[in-house]
Amino acid sequence: MQTLTVIKIGGNVIDDPAALKRFLTAFSTISGAKILIHGGGKVATQVAAKLGIETTMVDGRRITDQPMLDVVTMVYGGLVNKQIVAKLQALDVDAIGLTGADGGTVLARKRPVKDIDYGMVGDIEEVDSGQIQFFLRQDLTPVFAPITYSKEGDLLNTNADTMASAIAVDLVRHNDVTLVYCFEKKGVLKDPNDDTSVINELTPALYADYKMAGTINKGMIPKLDNAFKALESGVSKVIICHADEVGTAVSQGAGTTLRK
Numbered sequence: 001m002q003t004l005t006v007i008k009i010g011g012n013v014i015d016d017p018a019a020l021k022r023f024l025t026a027f028s029t030i031s032g033a034k035i036l037i038h039g040g041g042k043v044a045t046q047v048a049a050k051l052g053i054e055t056t057m058v059d060g061r062r063i064t065d066q067p068m069l070d071v072v073t074m075v076y077g078g079l080v081n082k083q084i085v086a087k088l089q090a091l092d093v094d095a096i097g098l099t100g101a102d103g104g105t106v107l108a109r110k111r112p113v114k115d116i117d118y119g120m121v122g123d124i125e126e127v128d129s130g131q132i133q134f135f136l137r138q139d140l141t142p143v144f145a146p147i148t149y150s151k152e153g154d155l156l157n158t159n160a161d162t163m164a165s166a167i168a169v170d171l172v173r174h175n176d177v178t179l180v181y182c183f184e185k186k187g188v189l190k191d192p193n194d195d196t197s198v199i200n201e202l203t204p205a206l207y208a209d210y211k212m213a214g215t216i217n218k219g220m221i222p223k224l225d226n227a228f229k230a231l232e233s234g235v236s237k238v239i240i241c242h243a244d245e246v247g248t249a250v251s252q253g254a255g256t257t258l259r260k
């Protein structure tokens, strides 16, 4: 089976040009087939503010009305995605920028309104990785923006961590998949203010303990829920690490490795 590395890069790194350059340089050194899924929430919030559109986040998800959907489509599917593709081309990585709508890759359903109306936010229904496999066979590196599509033909805003997990899981049928979540800290930390306090190995039991103690909180909770789901669904290895260390994390290990 071919080895495949699926990597997600978070919004704080994308918002910092020097950090993004370092990450993409490290990404370019990873050998074999690879896929990048990017966030960009911070940039979207800044662009929305410039247009007089206020951002509301609930449980780490952006309330996405039609004007906000237009902003995130332009920012994720356009600006951020194409900037990353151009930088990767300059690093000799033949990247191709996509959304989940391209090639019918990630089908989602508008999140049903319960207590909260999230607007045009998508919950993933199905991944069709046929076109991804095609691109990989052409030695192209797919770069995905966190935008999906619905059966009704709408675009939907989708959490990038969830998108990375869903794409990784669909690809296990044909590949030995490693999933890496990269962000601005050295891994999952015992003390979020102390970068030396990395938890090297995290099991579901330890995760539950740290969550209860409040050590793991905020955006790290949906990230780890997605990460453990991927591990349970056939992904061989899941790592959470600093964006600068992505190359080392894949080749030798760094950051936090999840265990079943």
Ligand SMILES: Nc1ncnc2c1ncn2[C@@H]1O[C@H](COP(=O)(O)OP(=O)(O)O)[C@@H](O)[C@H]1O
Pocket (backbone or CB within 6 Å): 009, 010, 011, 012, 013, 039, 060, 182, 183, 184, 185, 187, 188, 189, 190, 191, 192, 215, 216, 217, 218, 219, 220, 223
């Ligand atoms: N124990 C922890 N270790 C590291 N980060 C944590 C921890 N608990 C909470 N966090 C927070 O989780 C954030 C990462 O989640 P999120 O902002 O969703 O990431 P991303 O930038 O990848 O989208 C970190 O910036 C940090 O503030």
Ligand SMILES: CC(=O)N[C@@H](CCC(=O)OP(=O)(O)O)C(=O)O
Pocket (backbone or CB within 6 Å): 009, 010, 011, 012, 038, 039, 040, 041, 042, 044, 060, 061, 062, 072, 121, 122, 146, 157, 158, 159, 160, 161
């Ligand atoms: C529905 C929803 O919340 N979508 C996210 C998509 C971007 C994302 O996930 O970006 P980060 O990885 O930078 O957080 C949002 O618009 O913020």
